[in-house]
Amino acid sequence: MIKLIKEWVGPLALLLLKGIRVQHHRLSLSKTIFFNFKSLPLRQACKLPVFIYHNTSLYRIGKIEIKSENVFQGMIQWGKLGYKSQGNGKICNYGRIEFHGPVFLWGGCIIENSGTMRFMGDTQIGEGTLMLIRDYLEIGRYTRIGFLSFFMDSDDHFTVNMETQKVTRNKAPIVIGKYNWIANKTVVKKNTKTSDYTIVASSNTLLSKDYTENGEFCVLGGVPAKVIAKGIRRIYNYKAESELNEYFKSHKEAKSFQLNKTPEDLEKYCLDNALHF
Template identity: 45%
Template structure:
């Protein structure tokens, strides 16, 4: 490396930092004020538990509750990351949205709830860019869930169908329940009646879930396909940030795989928080 490259490198790093800061969505002060004081009692609203970033369209705010042991500043953040979307975050809520703890809702997310519908999002969960919820009944997202970009959740077919042979009409709506520590890959469609076990991984892209997988899957399953079925089991996503860093550093040597010591605590290896 010559002297020119040495001098250039710090300048490039400074420019990179400036670009990163300027590209981040700005905090929307007026909408942050409105959402907090519209949804929560004064003692909680003044803590500003919800922060709004970037483009944020309120078509109907509805009811938003936080059911957590502690309510604190910025525990729920809307629209802070928009790398994969040009759409605004949108709320069309005629029902109830319940946050069980801290949550990140990235840009372009659609939360559309019909009258009486309920969406419960577990603590430490993340909704990626362009994730869409179109609900008419109920959807529960378990804690530490990761929902990747462009996925969609629909607990209804939205229209009824008549069986002209026997005259029956089935209910077009049924609840959705996503287990704790689920990793839902991008462009997954989750339909009515879907129930997933804890620690489920849904392989991307274009999987379609539509049944109760707790009755047919082995522990720690991987689901894939349309319709989705189990293709493997016994795998866990690594949520532990320090473990991820250590693995990334190890793989810089172009190692095809690393064998870990399973005599160690697997929960500590995969998670940097208590087991649910």
């Protein structure tokens, strides 16, 4: 019992001692404590792994599971205010949501789920993103989703072909690969599947089918989405990004910077120093 009390008091005391930062980001202690102890096993809940912010309404918590070997305070942050945040976020979960690692859902995100949602970890969901899930959604590790995007794995209503009288299935899974980078205001519909390292390059793109046949390092865009480039990947190395920014800042006329690396070194260059949560 004493050990359990220490595990509970420690994280709460730490939050209170950081009152200035908590107040700045409008973290709700009451919602945070309620959410953790309502949804998680006691040993996990005592660590306060889920932070809930004031502008996020809890309509229904449902089943929440953290399937990670490393469970720590604030690893999942729901409703954190950003400079693009608009309106209130909402959680209405009648199904199951799994977290396999750290996840940031920025301010104004709305989740309405009656199926299974699986976040593989180190993921950011941009401000104002709406996810309406009836069947299954999986977001791969280290994927970034731009603000005001929309995910829906169901048509909600059935339709009938008047000639054949066939009624088609109105739900199908959405599976987003790891290291995807999805532009803001992207619409993702049922049956969407993307390969690892996919980039959705343009706002207002519509994803609605299986794109995995295009392979990794594929760039999609348009309505409906089509391949606009191949062999392109995002650089997650923040130190490399800083160096590149400095280069292009000091070379106003330069349109590109030439690297000269082996495939192994290029892999390392893209992923080293990536920011984890």
